[in-house]
Amino acid sequence: MGDLLNAFAVAGKSALGFQAVFFALLAIGLNVHFGYTGLLNFGQIAFAMLGGFGIAISVSQWGLNFWVGVLVGIVATVVLALLLGLPTLRLRADYLAIATIATAEGLRLLFRSVSASEVTGGTRGLSAFNGDFVSLAPWDTGQRYSVLGTRWSGGELWVALVGWLLVALLCLLVWLLMRSPWGRVLKAIREDEDAVRALGKNVYLYKMQSLVLGGVIGGLGGMVYVIGTGAANPDQFQNANTFLAYAVLILGGAARVLGPVVGAIILLFVIQFADTGLRALINNGVIPEGLLSATDVAQIRFVLVGLGLMLLLVFRPQGIFGDRREVMLDAR
Amino acid sequence: MPAENTPTGATAASLHKGAAPAGRAPQRLAQAALRDIPWEVGVAKPDPAIVVENVTRTFGGLTAVSVDHLEVQRGGITGLIGPNGAGKTTLFNLLTGFDQPNTGTWAFDGKSLGKLAPHRVARLGVVRTFQLTKALSRLTVLENMLLGAQGQRGESFLRALVPGIWRSQEKANTAKAMDLLRRFKLDAKKDEFAGTLSGGQRKLLEMARALMSDPKVVMLDEPMAGVNPALTQSLLGHVKDLREEGMTVIFVEHDMDVVRDISDWVVVMAAGRVIAEGPPESISQNQAVVDAYLGAHHDAPLTVEEEDRVLAQAEAAIAQEEHGGGEVLGTDGTTGRTER
Numbered sequence: 215m216g217d218l219l220n221a222f223a224v225a226g227k228s229a230l231g232f233q234a235v236f237f238a239l240l241a242i243g244l245n246v247h248f249g250y251t252g253l254l255n256f257g258q259i260a261f262a263m264l265g266g267f268g269i270a271i272s273v274s275q276w277g278l279n280f281w282v283g284v285l286v287g288i289v290a291t292v293v294l295a296l297l298l299g300l301p302t303l304r305l306r307a308d309y310l311a312i313a314t315i316a317t318a319e320g321l322r323l324l325f326r327s328v329s330a331s332e333v334t335g336g337t338r339g340l341s342a343f344n345g346d347f348v349s350l351a352p353w354d355t356g357q358r359y360s361v362l363g364t365r366w367s368g369g370e371l372w373v374a375l376v377g378w379l380l381v382a383l384l385c386l387l388v389w390l391l392m393r394s395p396w397g398r399v400l401k402a403i404r405e406d407e408d409a410v411r412a413l414g415k416n417v418y419l420y421k422m423q424s425l426v427l428g429g430v431i432g433g434l435g436g437m438v439y440v441i442g443t444g445a446a447n448p449d450q451f452q453n454a455n456t457f458l459a460y461a462v463l464i465l466g467g468a469a470r471v472l473g474p475v476v477g478a479i480i481l482l483f484v485i486q487f488a489d490t491g492l493r494a495l496i497n498n499g500v501i502p503e504g505l506l507s508a509t510d511v512a513q514i515r516f517v518l519v520g521l522g523l524m525l526l527l528v529f530r531p532q533g534i535f536g537d538r539r540e541v542m543l544d545a546r
Numbered sequence: 547m548p549a550e551n552t553p554t555g556a557t558a559a560s561l562h563k564g565a566a567p568a569g570r571a572p573q574r575l576a577q578a579a580l581r582d583i584p585w586e587v588g589v590a591k592p593d594p595a596i597v598v599e600n601v602t603r604t605f606g607g608l609t610a611v612s613v614d615h616l617e618v619q620r621g622g623i624t625g626l627i628g629p630n631g632a633g634k635t636t637l638f639n640l641l642t643g644f645d646q647p648n649t650g651t652w653a654f655d656g657k658s659l660g661k662l663a664p665h666r667v668a669r670l671g672v673v674r675t676f677q678l679t680k681a682l683s684r685l686t687v688l689e690n691m692l693l694g695a696q697g698q699r700g701e702s703f704l705r706a707l708v709p710g711i712w713r714s715q716e717k718a719n720t721a722k723a724m725d726l727l728r729r730f731k732l733d734a735k736k737d738e739f740a741g742t743l744s745g746g747q748r749k750l751l752e753m754a755r756a757l758m759s760d761p762k763v764v765m766l767d768e769p770m771a772g773v774n775p776a777l778t779q780s781l782l783g784h785v786k787d788l789r790e791e792g793m794t795v796i797f798v799e800h801d802m803d804v805v806r807d808i809s810d811w812v813v814v815m816a817a818g819r820v821i822a823e824g825p826p827e828s829i830s831q832n833q834a835v836v837d838a839y840l841g842a843h844h845d846a847p848l849t850v851e852e853e854d855r856v857l858a859q860a861e862a863a864i865a866q867e868e869h870g871g872g873e874v875l876g877t878d879g880t881t882g883r884t885e886r
């Protein structure tokens with residue numbers, strides 16, 4: 215019983231920590247792209263990496279101010295969105311998908327390559343760039359605090375707090391935008407581009423705005439992540455994270471403002487709970503060592519997540535917040 | 547353009563009509579204006595809204611559209627008919643910027659539309675509907691309608707963030723949309739997803755949505771296709787109303803009764819060319835049109851001599867195939883190439 219409570223507490227910490235903020239921000243960006251505009255961005259992690267490395271390189275390598283680094287990261291994501299969008303957004307949706315997935319993988323390999331290591335730190339990455347930010351915390355970041363049954367360092371708490379504030383602000387932004395006529399045009403583009411063109415809207419411009427907005431939000435996610443871990447390493451930005459972010463989005467419900475946030479909290483909770491819970495069960499001998507060893511847990515928890523997603527899609531295809539009528543329209 | 551020098555009373559009359567009290571019998575001014583026009587391909591109209599000049603569009607070796615000269619009378623309903631594959635929809639796509647021609651120019655109200663993007667054409671007042679109805683399924687009927695309104699302040703990214711800037715305009719647009727929805731008897735459905743509407747209702751919605759932009763020219767691609775007869779009558783009424791409001795209507799249709807009923811002028815296309823134009827009653831007598839629809843040669847049975855000739859050709863081909871391999875390969879190659 216104690217182990218179970220402990221697993222709850224650990225999972226709760228994970229669900230509220232900066233990793234959850236990271237996935238929530240990735241998914242909010244994807245929600246703008248995919249949920250509202252129908253753009254298939256399979257390389258959201260590239261935006262996150264540019265955001266994170268924007269800070270890391272600016273501060274550690276170029277010795278710039280932390281906030282200038284934030285600005286550099288945002289500019290880098292905007293440039294990436296424009297570069298990806300210019301050639302592909304006039305074409306069918308598939309081409310953006312191809313371009314983004316290739317870019318995400320290519321950029322990561324470029325950042326970790328030996329030739330880039332003078333700037334990006336190569337496979338070792340960069341560190342010691344978040345001091346300016348952590349020192350802003352109103353409490354002593356060196357101390358540990360007990361929150362909801364687990365221990366948090368002051369720094370962790372500060373990053374998570376600012377991260378969730380950022381999530382709240384961006385949710386507000388998305389909500390404001392999507393209830394406006396601008397958001398209506400985006401949703402219409404998701405349904406049928408040509409119909410929107412025939413009504414006198416510049417579809418290309420709207421898709422570009424959407425790509426930039428979602429990309430910048432993803433970039434902010436990357437910033438939260440590197441500040442949280444205190445280090446930026448290209449291999450943290452595997453493209454699998456993009457698909458986890460999609461899982462977050464589907465879980466919470468696409469085209470819903472709070473869908474990605476709730477999705478991220480639940481996904482992180484489930485993964486961590488499965489991890490801690492299974493380890494506890496193995497240690498206690500409830501699950502025999504021959505069936506499942508502690509080293510397999512890391513993999514098996516994703517199997518459980520996959521299983522859960524499958525069940526969700528069967529029984530609640532619209533996600534937690536989605537509108538079932540909307541999803542059912544596709545089946546007609 | 548010869549028509550520019552001869553403005554008749556039609557322009558002035560159609561302008562006045564907008565102000566005239568409703569409820570009078572429809573005047574069909576365009577029909578009157580077109581009465582004395584010769585029934586010739588490429589004939590000049592008294593007051594053309596759209597003028598097409600030497601437009602061609604080819605897809606590989608196939609010439610989908612090749613129109614030398616075509617004028618569309620303002621304020622009238624012009625029916626565009628022709629057998630399947632005649633290039634009607636391609637011509638629509640070219641006129642609305644959805645496709646670019648290989649050669650040629652066309653103008654709307656004297657402004658050249660060449661190389662304009664679709665949304666720019668729409669902003670000039672030329673809106674279209676689609677053969678396969680494009681209702682925006684996961685938007686409500688009212689949202690569909692509001693999307694049609696032009697010049698919305700709230701459609702710019704930054705201004706969208708300040709509702710005060712666009713709220714009053716949105717209110718006005720909503721009132722206008724509700725008026726149109728009532729006219730098209732869709733007002734009860736305003737909060738339903740457009741995807742839940744029936745096929746005919748979607749056609750109505752698409753037409754109503756196009757009207758939200760106060761168009762000057764409405765291009766309807768098969769507005770009656772797949773619509774039940776009761777709804778067809780109401781759709782026809784709506785199309786006639788557009789003419790009463792002074793809009794120019796161009797529509798593609800296969801149902802000849804419909805075409806005869808509402809068009810002031812009919813343009814017949816076949817194999818990418820305009821083969822005939824004239825008032826609806828002229829069309830069924832036109833030999834070129836009959837040939838295009840029913841075929842000029844294949845309606846008569848083969849004569850005995852023809853049969854013999856075909857048989858002889860076939861036998862010769864078989865005989866050739868049975869002799870010398872290299873020869874045969876050569877022939878196969880050539881036939882293959884010509885077919886492609």
